[in-house]
Amino acid sequence: MADSQMGKDVSIALEDGYSDSKEHVYLEETFYILSKKNSVFRVRLTSKGLSLTKEAEGKKKEQTILLRDIIGSKCMRSKRRRPGASSCVCSSLVGSQQLKVVDENSGDLDENDISAYLYIYAYILKQSRRTLKRERTTITLRFRSYDKYEDNNKEAQKWRTTLKCLIAGRSITSVPPPNDKKLLILLNPKSGPGKARELFQTKVAPLLQEAEVPYDLHVTKYAQYAREFVRTRNVYSWRGIVAVGGDGVLFEVLNGMFERLDWQQALAEVPLAILPCGSGNGLSRSICHVYNEPYIPQNLTGPTMALARGKTAPMDVVRIETKTKIMFSFLSVGWGLISDIDIESERLRAIGSQRFAVWAVARLVGLRRYKGVLSYAKIKDVSNLPKPKQPFTLSHSISQDGALDSPDAEAFIDCDEHAEVFTSAANGKHQRVDSWYSVNSRRSAFFSTRGSEYHSVTSDGSELRSPVHACMHGPASHLPSLMSQLPSHWVHEEGEFVMVHVSYQSFIGEDFLFAPQSQLSDGVMWMLIIKAGVSRSQLLSFFMNAGHGTHAEGDNDHIKLVPVSAFRIVPEGSEGHLTVDGELVEYGPIQAEIFPNIVNILVPDNK
Numbered sequence: 001m002a003d004s005q006m007g008k009d010v011s012i013a014l015e016d017g018y019s020d021s022k023e024h025v026y027l028e029e030t031f032y033i034l035s036k037k038n039s040v041f042r043v044r045l046t047s048k049g050l051s052l053t054k055e056a057e058g059k060k061k062e063q064t065i066l067l068r069d070i071i072g073s074k075c076m077r078s079k080r081r082r083p084g085a086s087s088c089v090c091s092s093l094v095g096s097q098q099l100k101v102v103d104e105n106s107g108d109l110d111e112n113d114i115s116a117y118l119y120i121y122a123y124i125l126k127q128s129r130r131t132l133k134r135e136r137t138t139i140t141l142r143f144r145s146y147d148k149y150e151d152n153n154k155e156a157q158k159w160r161t162t163l164k165c166l167i168a169g170r171s172i173t174s175v176p177p178p179n180d181k182k183l184l185i186l187l188n189p190k191s192g193p194g195k196a197r198e199l200f201q202t203k204v205a206p207l208l209q210e211a212e213v214p215y216d217l218h219v220t221k222y223a224q225y226a227r228e229f230v231r232t233r234n235v236y237s238w239r240g241i242v243a244v245g246g247d248g249v250l251f252e253v254l255n256g257m258f259e260r261l262d263w264q265q266a267l268a269e270v271p272l273a274i275l276p277c278g279s280g281n282g283l284s285r286s287i288c289h290v291y292n293e294p295y296i297p298q299n300l301t302g303p304t305m306a307l308a309r310g311k312t313a314p315m316d317v318v319r320i321e322t323k324t325k326i327m328f329s330f331l332s333v334g335w336g337l338i339s340d341i342d343i344e345s346e347r348l349r350a351i352g353s354q355r356f357a358v359w360a361v362a363r364l365v366g367l368r369r370y371k372g373v374l375s376y377a378k379i380k381d382v383s384n385l386p387k388p389k390q391p392f393t394l395s396h397s398i399s400q401d402g403a404l405d406s407p408d409a410e411a412f413i414d415c416d417e418h419a420e421v422f423t424s425a426a427n428g429k430h431q432r433v434d435s436w437y438s439v440n441s442r443r444s445a446f447f448s449t450r451g452s453e454y455h456s457v458t459s460d461g462s463e464l465r466s467p468v469h470a471c472m473h474g475p476a477s478h479l480p481s482l483m484s485q486l487p488s489h490w491v492h493e494e495g496e497f498v499m500v501h502v503s504y505q506s507f508i509g510e511d512f513l514f515a516p517q518s519q520l521s522d523g524v525m526w527m528l529i530i531k532a533g534v535s536r537s538q539l540l541s542f543f544m545n546a547g548h549g550t551h552a553e554g555d556n557d558h559i560k561l562v563p564v565s566a567f568r569i570v571p572e573g574s575e576g577h578l579t580v581d582g583e584l585v586e587y588g589p590i591q592a593e594i595f596p597n598i599v600n601i602l603v604p605d606n607k
């Protein structure tokens, strides 16, 4: 029988009533707690997770750490004590406070301790006061049934391999599932208040290391870097592409994918993900909302766990046409008040998401009106939507070949004459160069995830770049061209507007629950229309209620939220802001239509 140590920092969420008879038990062992005499833990590794039954003084208490909350594990040995250290090296029981472990291959290991330690890392959901958050828990199991380290290690490795197979959703084998592909991480150091590097190093890298997820990290050098990168590289060599920053970097990644000739295959095979370090973070907030994952600004535990687990879900994408460009969007299109706030508050970037609230007050004082024509295809019943069609039966178009149903096809040429392409990564890459560490004074061991690489991009411009035409591909439009007449069943509204803002996600920013019903893939865009004539007090309560998603409720002639599948905005004049996913686009006519299930996105494993 193996005797064990449960580390002092063990803190485990109770899962009452979690003894389902269908649960399959893979491994079972009894461990003793060193700090508490007469306490025994029966530990079972099951299809549900790690079940720990504590038996003390005739009483039993069962706890389960769910598999979905476990991120990884590691086998360790005890560390050699310093000569002259007081405790006796012959002691077979090491007090929990004194336990120091090292990697099983370390030269600093204690040959006298034949135990093998299995560290299991979990991030458990805990309710503390009114907020739900994930707490890190380490379970330490000490295997020492046998009198040779090799045999104890074999036992610990068996647990580790089984756990790895279960986490990966693979059948149980005697070798751990391979982690053959890395994640591609594109990090915008300028996003939000400029803390993306620091957040990645302190919040993300440690978790990826515990989960043994290797990655290639590229820090963007300038705007459009991520877009060019995704367009020109062999994206199939990564198991996912992660944008670290605000929604703007993911917008670049998405559009870079649509600039590839093989966009269909690339989007089908390579999932996308976002780690929120920007000021708006609408998509990440929405994903957490849909998957009941707590969203805590600058705490990236939940989104990082989603990267590690690799669960994907389909997401809708909206195809947008302006006079000269075609682009694809995952979050929103805005005209008027919210876009003005978004763009004009740029100067307050240093204060993070607070910038929106501060600028909202300024814009309410100097309220603007915009003249124009709004047209949309209304969805009559959102409760009874047909199941979205599979996207890859769609015909596809490129925006430069005249195949678009445009009378003036020239206007839709979307080739960027000035775009450039990178040559192979080989010459610009090093193994974790020190420039990374210099950003934060703390040098970290977290970058030791085997196989991960840091690619310097702040170097001397030694990457060779050559010009290339970037053309937008993607599914063909079902709409008439931007200047042509719309179908007769569309609704038209002409007049003065304070804003029109359309989103296909539940949140458009961390604190703005724009469309509570919205799902990642439902084929619906939610159009918020605020007409001129709305009073300042109505607008004030609109913003006050935005956090709860009740901003468009109640009897108000000036504010309405309409589900649509396509729309067109034709603003009058040339003064104003139009935004797509928070990025400024040319001011003028714009139209959009939704394509369901086009992209696969990494999501939390909570459902």
Ligand SMILES: Nc1ncnc2c1ncn2[C@@H]1O[C@H](COP(=O)(O)OP(=O)(O)OP(=O)(O)O)[C@@H](O)[C@H]1O
Pocket: 188, 189, 190, 191, 192, 193, 220, 221, 222, 223, 224, 225, 244, 245, 246, 247, 248, 249, 252, 277, 278, 279, 280, 281, 282, 581, 582, 583
């Ligand atoms: N290295 C860089 N230097 C300057 N700009 C960059 C760089 N990398 C990316 N960008 C640009 O920065 C802009 C903003 O990026 P991002 O969306 O990450 O941050 P944000 O605007 O603060 O966040 P959010 O979109 O959530 O409000 C994007 O338009 C992107 O193209």
